[in-house]
Amino acid sequence: MYDDRLVIAGREFKSRLWVGTGKYKDFEETKKAIEVSGADVVTVAVRRVNITDRSKENLLDYLDPKKYIILPNTAGCYTVEDAVRYARLARAAGVSDLVKLEVLGDEKTLFPDTVGLLEAAKILVKEGFIVLPYTNDDPIVAKKLVDIGCPAVMPLAAPIGSGLGIRNPYNLKIIMETVKVPIVVDAGVGTASDAALAMEYGADAVLMNTAIAGAQDPIAMAEAMRYAVHAGRLAYKAGRIPRKLYATASSPIEGML
Amino acid sequence: MYDDRLVIAGREFKSRLWVGTGKYKDFEETKKAIEVSGADVVTVAVRRVNITDRSKENLLDYLDPKKYIILPNTAGCYTVEDAVRYARLARAAGVSDLVKLEVLGDEKTLFPDTVGLLEAAKILVKEGFIVLPYTNDDPIVAKKLVDIGCPAVMPLAAPIGSGLGIRNPYNLKIIMETVKVPIVVDAGVGTASDAALAMEYGADAVLMNTAIAGAQDPIAMAEAMRYAVHAGRLAYKAGRIPRKLYATASSPIEGML
Amino acid sequence: MYDDRLVIAGREFKSRLWVGTGKYKDFEETKKAIEVSGADVVTVAVRRVNITDRSKENLLDYLDPKKYIILPNTAGCYTVEDAVRYARLARAAGVSDLVKLEVLGDEKTLFPDTVGLLEAAKILVKEGFIVLPYTNDDPIVAKKLVDIGCPAVMPLAAPIGSGLGIRNPYNLKIIMETVKVPIVVDAGVGTASDAALAMEYGADAVLMNTAIAGAQDPIAMAEAMRYAVHAGRLAYKAGRIPRKLYATASSPIEGML
């Protein structure tokens, strides 16, 4: 197996599968799915889940802080102010100076508001946060985010919770050509092959929540995703055979994504 | 994990990844890749590889018969006579009464000649062979093969060695509706996600050779395929989330393959 | 505009859109849709529509024989005997020595039974019929049909009436490389872009019925198909720009179908 660890902003990640914590039946199921997934990055919505008040039931009681990197996120924030506020709250509570930054554009599609995102990222980077932005698949926006100081970008594969998989691998490819930071595909993955594809396209990691939590058997799907991400990464490194119309065709069908 | 073994003609298979033995650098690499792949079914071209003359260097010296199910195949046979002859040869040499039956239509595309295939299958089934036919993705041909007595069908995903993946999941789906025997997707897989997809569509197993042997690093790709098949199967059993245009859309995008 | 007529078995066809006559509300609508489509080849199911008994209401009363080439077809035939019988019946009634030969494999999918098709084609070619076979998208079967004496092959895009469009352009491409007769894509077209795509892939003509007759407004769809086939053919001849990841990319994304 490859020694193939992911490093972002000086931090090393053991797994290339990052997981969310929403939509599970209860904290027990959340905990079990996360364990089975093999993820070490676990993202938590500061606005929705109590991770700051230790006097009440707290997701962090279920997640061993030595085992997991807790990544606070600003899900549910539709303004720059809100997103910045919840990021600060998480840091102030000692959770992390990492933040998965979400500034959402509407409640229907949960698409990012990239204008707001850029603004919030600017503020938080200046305040010393390690900002991992949830963004669309536009390479120009990705470049702006990196120019601001984001050490990775997290483009969507498809709308949050849609399960549609990577709708535009071409844009993903252009993002990879355009910025030289790790790319974490975030949102839209529906099943194992979607995760494998993301890794084969060259993504550095995949973040998902609904695909696991919303499956009929979340624990089995967590395991499927663990192996799919590993398989996709290995296949990417192993160097796949060229696509041809048939084996004896003289030229490969190059560049097909 | 599911207790989810595959049974064909009363034989139980531990792995849902079946592998070929062609195109490797040498027998050592073949052996190593097969080990890493976790496969227990290993198919061998009777016409090309010596598995019948034990006095010469023999692939079977590298494959522990207690560990692997050797599946002789009739690759390289373009006539009913040839295919039948090599199947008999393998059985006579004590290799197996299983045969992966190939009757090829031309040397360029290596598409099956389904007319010849049906004829050869009929002969071999009558002689007591367990015939696993390499066929096209036509459900009517699949049904004829099952009616003849084949206990599984092995439709191609795409031409042998093409690496194009499953070109027509619709036909695969119709085959699964039409026949009630295990489906082993055979030929055309290019990379890990292709294997995961085949399993997610409901295939019972995937057979591949070039995708592993022809990868830049065959051993790494063998491992990728092991995990991809496992991931795809788990995802199939786990029950994926529905596809929607976005999470709050009222209706799923049903049936999209 | 190109002088770009289609010739099959010495007969010249003005339009590359061929149409069926089933599923319309009445003969008036059938007639109108065909007129608007600009088709000159009109196929009629000998088994279903009365075209042989001139004493009863007859579709041919609505179709000017000077304007249209009536192509009898053997839709609804599931055996060699039936297909051969209806082809002979049509010729005996003076309709045509052309036949669109269908030998169907089952009532559910209406896939061709290619074994039966080859047998029936052999019989009818020997009897002097001009056999245009409705077949699957298998290049080996296509080659056998041409070897038997069919002057064109008519592979399906997708199952009859499915509206799925060309499910496997790769196979279509391989058929075009394998046989040197005109290819008429038959069955499966759902909307205008499907027809345009078929022509852009290099098909010589497209035959459709349900896509027009089953549309909410069959007359408007007939017009759409007329222009789509024309547009697709023109685009094929005009030579499209290469696909690239972006305009300044150094290499095209070649061969993508």
Added chain:
Amino acid sequence: MYDDRLVIAGREFKSRLWVGTGKYKDFEETKKAIEVSGADVVTVAVRRVNITDRSKENLLDYLDPKKYIILPNTAGCYTVEDAVRYARLARAAGVSDLVKLEVLGDEKTLFPDTVGLLEAAKILVKEGFIVLPYTNDDPIVAKKLVDIGCPAVMPLAAPIGSGLGIRNPYNLKIIMETVKVPIVVDAGVGTASDAALAMEYGADAVLMNTAIAGAQDPIAMAEAMRYAVHAGRLAYKAGRIPRKLYATASSPIEGML
């Protein structure tokens, strides 16, 4: 045929195919291609083509202003200042108060810089321009543009000149659900079927340049595009048949784009 005219900001457009003027061999070819395309909207890069200095050779000498709506565009502008300047220049020269607004993000991909685009749009709308913005396929950006006062949005199908067609029909669909102004698909169309597809997805018009000008035979491709856009629009209005796995399947494969 439908009475189906397109109206944007009170202006009526006869054709739903809009064309550019770049990359042709000479003005004669440009003129001929435009004529054959049937377009009435012709877009011209103010920065690149002389349309303001009537004393020099001028594209407008070749285009009858009574026949065509000249749509100045700000291609080649990478800053808000530049884009605004060229828009003003075109209006000052009496060309039009319409502007196809481009603020590009980089020279490699020619993706829009949506942050700059929004800023420039705000300025120009305030100055009374009718701003038609070339944008990415992000529905949140589209909504912001409409909120600013753009009477239509022009999302890319794929990067300018890429010929990749509509890479993300899902986003296009979401844009159509999100804003209630006409959608003109702009950039990325490669061949006739791409244009037909855009219209079938529900686009109100398609703008293209390279697909025609860069074809081996631009005049034939112009004609192909004319018919493709017409066919796609008609098919959209005619109401296509549902997609099913096969005709007798009980449920359609709904929503597949």
